[in-house]
Amino acid sequence: MLFTVLTGLITSSLLVPFGKFIKTKWSILLPFIPVLLFIVYLLYVPDVASGTNFLQHLPWVPSLGINLDFKLDGLSLLFALLITGIGSAIFFYARTYLRGHQYYDRFFGYLLLFMSAMLGVVLSNNIITLFIFWELTSISSFFLIGFNNDNADSRKSALTALSITGIGGFFLLAGLVLLGNIAGTYVISDLVAQHNIITSHQLYPLFVGFILIGAFTKSAQFPFHFWLPGAMKAPTPVSAYLHSATMVKAGIYLLARFTPILGNTDLWNYTLMIVGGFTMLYAAIHALFRIDLKAILAYSTISALGVLTFLLGLGSKEAIVAASVFILVHALYKATLFMVTGIIDHETHTRDLTHLSGLRKVLAPVFIAALLAALSSAGVPLTFGFIGKDLIYEATLHAPSHLALWLTVLAVTTNVALVAAGFMAGIKPFTGKLPQAYEKIHLPYTSMWLPPLILAILGLVFGCFPGLVGDLLNHRTANSIWGGETAMHLKIWHGVNTVLLLSLSTLAIGTFVYLINKPSILKLAAIEKFNRISPQRIITGYAYDIKRFSNWYTHLFHDGYLRSYHFKIILFAELLLGYKLWLSGPISIDFSVLTPPSWYEVVIMLVLLGALYIIVTTKSRLTSVVSTSVIGYCICLMFVFYSAPDLAMTQFTIDTLTTVLFVLVLYKLPSFMNFAKKGILVRDAVVALGFGTILALIALRVLYEPNTTEISSFYGENSYLLAKGKNVVNVILVDYRGIDTMFETVVLAIAALGVYSLIKLRLKSSEKE
Amino acid sequence: MELLLILVIGLLYAGGVYLILRRSMVKLLLGIMLLGNATNILIFLLGKITKAKPPVIDESYKIFQDIYADPIPQALILTAIVISFGLTSFAIVLLKRVYALVDSDDLDDLNTPEEEDL
Numbered sequence: 001m002l003f004t005v006l007t008g009l010i011t012s013s014l015l016v017p018f019g020k021f022i023k024t025k026w027s028i029l030l031p032f033i034p035v036l037l038f039i040v041y042l043l044y045v046p047d048v049a050s051g052t053n054f055l056q057h058l059p060w061v062p063s064l065g066i067n068l069d070f071k072l073d074g075l076s077l078l079f080a081l082l083i084t085g086i087g088s089a090i091f092f093y094a095r096t097y098l099r100g101h102q103y104y105d106r107f108f109g110y111l112l113l114f115m116s117a118m119l120g121v122v123l124s125n126n127i128i129t130l131f132i133f134w135e136l137t138s139i140s141s142f143f144l145i146g147f148n149n150d151n152a153d154s155r156k157s158a159l160t161a162l163s164i165t166g167i168g169g170f171f172l173l174a175g176l177v178l179l180g181n182i183a184g185t186y187v188i189s190d191l192v193a194q195h196n197i198i199t200s201h202q203l204y205p206l207f208v209g210f211i212l213i214g215a216f217t218k219s220a221q222f223p224f225h226f227w228l229p230g231a232m233k234a235p236t237p238v239s240a241y242l243h244s245a246t247m248v249k250a251g252i253y254l255l256a257r258f259t260p261i262l263g264n265t266d267l268w269n270y271t272l273m274i275v276g277g278f279t280m281l282y283a284a285i286h287a288l289f290r291i292d293l294k295a296i297l298a299y300s301t302i303s304a305l306g307v308l309t310f311l312l313g314l315g316s317k318e319a320i321v322a323a324s325v326f327i328l329v330h331a332l333y334k335a336t337l338f339m340v341t342g343i344i345d346h347e348t349h350t351r352d353l354t355h356l357s358g359l360r361k362v363l364a365p366v367f368i369a370a371l372l373a374a375l376s377s378a379g380v381p382l383t384f385g386f387i388g389k390d391l392i393y394e395a396t397l398h399a400p401s402h403l404a405l406w407l408t409v410l411a412v413t414t415n416v417a418l419v420a421a422g423f424m425a426g427i428k429p430f431t432g433k434l435p436q437a438y439e440k441i442h443l444p445y446t447s448m449w450l451p452p453l454i455l456a457i458l459g460l461v462f463g464c465f466p467g468l469v470g471d472l473l474n475h476r477t478a479n480s481i482w483g484g485e486t487a488m489h490l491k492i493w494h495g496v497n498t499v500l501l502l503s504l505s506t507l508a509i510g511t512f513v514y515l516i517n518k519p520s521i522l523k524l525a526a527i528e529k530f531n532r533i534s535p536q537r538i539i540t541g542y543a544y545d546i547k548r549f550s551n552w553y554t555h556l557f558h559d560g561y562l563r564s565y566h567f568k569i570i571l572f573a574e575l576l577l578g579y580k581l582w583l584s585g586p587i588s589i590d591f592s593v594l595t596p597p598s599w600y601e602v603v604i605m606l607v608l609l610g611a612l613y614i615i616v617t618t619k620s621r622l623t624s625v626v627s628t629s630v631i632g633y634c635i636c637l638m639f640v641f642y643s644a645p646d647l648a649m650t651q652f653t654i655d656t657l658t659t660v661l662f663v664l665v666l667y668k669l670p671s672f673m674n675f676a677k678k679g680i681l682v683r684d685a686v687v688a689l690g691f692g693t694i695l696a697l698i699a700l701r702v703l704y705e706p707n708t709t710e711i712s713s714f715y716g717e718n719s720y721l722l723a724k725g726k727n728v729v730n731v732i733l734v735d736y737r738g739i740d741t742m743f744e745t746v747v748l749a750i751a752a753l754g755v756y757s758l759i760k761l762r763l764k765s766s767e768k769e
Numbered sequence: 770m771e772l773l774l775i776l777v778i779g780l781l782y783a784g785g786v787y788l789i790l791r792r793s794m795v796k797l798l799l800g801i802m803l804l805g806n807a808t809n810i811l812i813f814l815l816g817k818i819t820k821a822k823p824p825v826i827d828e829s830y831k832i833f834q835d836i837y838a839d840p841i842p843q844a845l846i847l848t849a850i851v852i853s854f855g856l857t858s859f860a861i862v863l864l865k866r867v868y869a870l871v872d873s874d875d876l877d878d879l880n881t882p883e884e885e886d887l
Contacts, residue, residue, distance in 0.1 A: 560880050561876075561877065561880070562797070562876050563789070563790045563791065563792060563876070566786075566789050566790055567790055570786055570790075589772075594770065594771045594772065595770045595771060595818060595820060596770065597770040597773055601770060601773070602773065605773050605774075605776075605777055608777060609777065609780060612780055612781065612784045612803070615784065615788070615799060615803070616784050616787055616788065621795055624795070624796075624799055625799070628799055628802055628803070631781075631803070631806060632806065635806055635809070635810065638774075638810070639813075641820065641821075642813070642818045642819065642820060642838065643818075643819050643820065643821055643822045643823040643824070643837070643838035644813070644823065644838065644843050644846075645823050645825075646843060646847060647813075647843055647846055647847055647850070650847055650850050650851065651850055654850050654851065654854045657854065657858075658802075658854060658857050658858065658861075661857075661858055661861050661862075662861055665861050665862060665864075665865045666795065666861065666864070666865065669795065669868060669874060670874075672793055672795075672796065672874075673793075673875075676791070676792070684786075684787055684790040684791075685787060687786065687790070688782075688783040688784070688785075688786035688787035688790065689783045691782055691783060691786045692778075692779035692780055692781075692782040692783030692784075692786070693779055693783075695778060695779060695782045695807075695811070696775050696776065696778055696779030696782075699774075699775045699778050699779075699811055699814060699815075700772075700775055702814075702815055703771055703775075703814070707816075707817055707839075709839065711841060712816075712839045712840060712841050715840055715841070716824065716832075716833055716837060716840065717832055717833070719826065720826055720831045720832065721831060721832070726825055726826040726827075726828075727824070727825045727826075728824040728825065728826070728837075728840040729824055729840045729843045729844050729847065732840055732841070732844040733844050733847060733848070737844070740848070741848070744848055744851060744852060747852060747855055748851065748852075748854075748855045750855075751855035751856070751858060751859045752855075752858075754859050754862070755858055755859055755862045758859075758862045758863060758865075758866050759862060761866070
């Protein structure tokens with residue numbers, strides 16, 4: 001299984017050096033990659049149908065519990081077949097669709113990367129690995145949506161899609177890590193066994209919420225649905241592959257996969273039912289107002305995803321069976337309709353329903369494919385869609401009695417709109433009179449119209465022989481989601497019952513709606529008035545505000561004035577230190593332990609303070625420099641009194657040197673100018689005094705802290721015995737901390753070099769500017 | 770004496786901060802020097818000041834016979850003084866160079882705001 005996941009990744013990276021061969025004659029090789037993978041997965045079908053699950057374990061980061069665990073069961077197999085099967089059709093189709101495109105190789109690189117990532121998602125048995133592949137699908141989808149990167153709209157849509165799914169991914173990671181920590185394992189099949197522990201944990205609502213946000217963003221559920229219509233800016237093969245059959249279904253896959261782990265609680269069921277139910281109705285009605293073929297398909301896809309979420313939320317055996325079948329039904333007809341739309345767009349250069357008509361005369365095989373898909377989407381008997389629709393009604397009718405009626409009404413209403421939307425996309429462009437402009441249109445290459453036709457015919461075959469796919473595949477899929485035996489047997493004919501009546505009336509009303517609902521720009525404009533309160537507007541407005549806020553915030557703190565940085569840093573330090581000081585309680589002063597000052601010490605300190613006053617207030621540079629040196633000398637004397645002869649000597653030397661250097665270099669400078677207003681000066685003085693006070697208080701508090709002298713006494717006692725020196729300070733510097741001092745010397749040497757070269761540097765007059 | 774030193778520390782910090790909030794580069798440098806001095810005294814104070822007992826072992830003994838001032842803060846301050854001299858001397862020369870080039874001591878004259886900031 002690892003091999004199948006890696007195939008796409010490896011080929012994708014091979015396209016980097018060998019892309020130019022693919023562009024020309026070897027492009028025929030590309031579609032065979034998904035075809036081969038599809039065959040590999042087909043070979044698994046008999047085993048999986050008999051109930052075998054395949055496991056693969058490769059250690060990756062075992063200490064963190066993150067491994068390349070793969071598991072192939074009914075659910076994974078259904079998705080793997082969809083990904084590779086629809087992938088095969090799309091690859092053949094796209095090879096012709098994009099022929100001659102400048103970035104042909106790049107496109108297939110992304111597409112292969114996406115396919116691998118998607119296979120990784122559905123095969124992973126480790127939630128962290130699953131998450132990594134999940135993010136890979138978002139990233140490859142970003143590149144595919146923004147494939148026409150010279151188009152601003154395209155770039156914007158790609159960014160929207162990435163941000164929405166990215167935010168969802170972020171929540172998903174948080175939820176998965178929480179879940180993994182609570183259960184003590186990241187392995188999905190082990191998590192299933194802990195269903196009771198997980199659902200009764202007090203954090204259950206939190207991580208379920210996180211995981212659901214991840215699934216809802218990916219599967220375009222309300223209120224995150226708006227990125228999907230935007231993503232239609234992608235080339236049509238991408239829309240057909242990612243945004244109908246596979247990537248958006250990753251969210252559904254996640255929900256299905258986690259149903260046995262997290263499901264079967266009120267929170268899970270009602271959230272999914274409400275979100276899914278609302279999304280399916282909202283999007284289905286929206287679809288009716290669109291005039292762009294791809295927009296209609298986008299909204300009906302959102303609606304179908306809502307149906308799936310809703311069914312998983314219903315959670316009954318019938319609902320799970322219906323979901324497992326509807327995944328396949330929808331993938332087949334939606335991919336077909338997208339590819340048909342792509343052909344129409346390719347040939348007529350428009351997707352505007354108000355202009356398209358009568359194309360059956362020139363695109364006959366395409367019309368057959370579209371018709372079959374539209375019929376399947378409408379649930380006409382003998383198509384696969386009919387069976388899917390039956391199962392959905394079966395599920396809503398078997399819901400708890402107080403809900404059954406309402407849910408059935410909801411499902412019927414949604415389906416009526418979907419029937420009409422399916423007809424609009426699949427039949428409308430082909431009926432009526434052929435405009436003169438389109439008479440010259442001829443059928444595209446076989447490789448473009450054959451894949452949709454095959455998918456459409458498959459829908460018909462599965463519809464006529466539902467047992468074929470039902471027993472082999474969907475049965476096991478439903479078992480994986482349900483976590484037990486679902487005893488499903490798909491049949492075409494159940495006899496005349498409520499379900500059949502509902503199904504037929506849906507079809508009748510849907511056709512009626514299709515006939516009276518003429519697509520027009522006016523209607524589109526009418527519904528666009530509601531954009532102001534749409535989630536899209538709210539979320540993008542929010543994103544814009546965040547951008548403005550961060551701009552304002554950056555400029556506030558990064559205004560380009562050094563003193564303003566100092567001011568903010570010091571103010572912040574004051575707040576932090578002041579808060580900590582305030583927390584530490586009152587300070588008491590015990591005079592008995594203090595050293596009494598003698599008169600000469602007091603005098604020296606007064607001199608120091610006087611010099612400080614002069615520095616702060618003087619206008620003369622020389623005076624301030626000299627005053628600084630006075631302060632240095634005062635400190636030097638203080639060192640002398642308090643047993644630090646070495647410090648006194650150093651301070652004296654350094655202070656003299658600094659002053660001399662200062663005077664020598666800067667004596668020419670004019671006196672200080674005062675730029676600041678009085679208010680600013682007062683403000684700075686307050687902040688400065690505040691800082692001084694806080695540090696003085698800290699010093700006072702530290703004065704009464706017990707002092708550890710272990711290290712000091714070690715140095716004191718061993719200074720002569722070990723290091724043969726009697727001046728302990730010197731011994732510490734040159735012996736115990738010798739390397740430290742050596743590097744200090746190096747630093748000084750570097751500074752000296754810098755000083756020397758700056759003094760010696762003579763710039764030419766031209767360089768002075 | 771400790772209280773007096775604490776007062777000095779507080780005022781030196783206040784003076785230093787006040788100076789680094791000014792526009793003049795010379796004042797900025799003097800402010801940094803004051804902050805350095807204040808920190809040195811603070812470290813010195815933390816080691817408990819002791820009068821007239823330098824940490825030097827008497828000629829005729831191999832170990833201390835009496836109490837002695839804590840040598841560690843002294844070693845640290847010594848390093849700090851020397852390093853800050855390196856910083857100050859380099860900054861002074863740099864300052865002169867800047868003055869020679871832009872003919873100003875005003876920090877704001879060194880700003881080259883980017884186009885979009887204007």
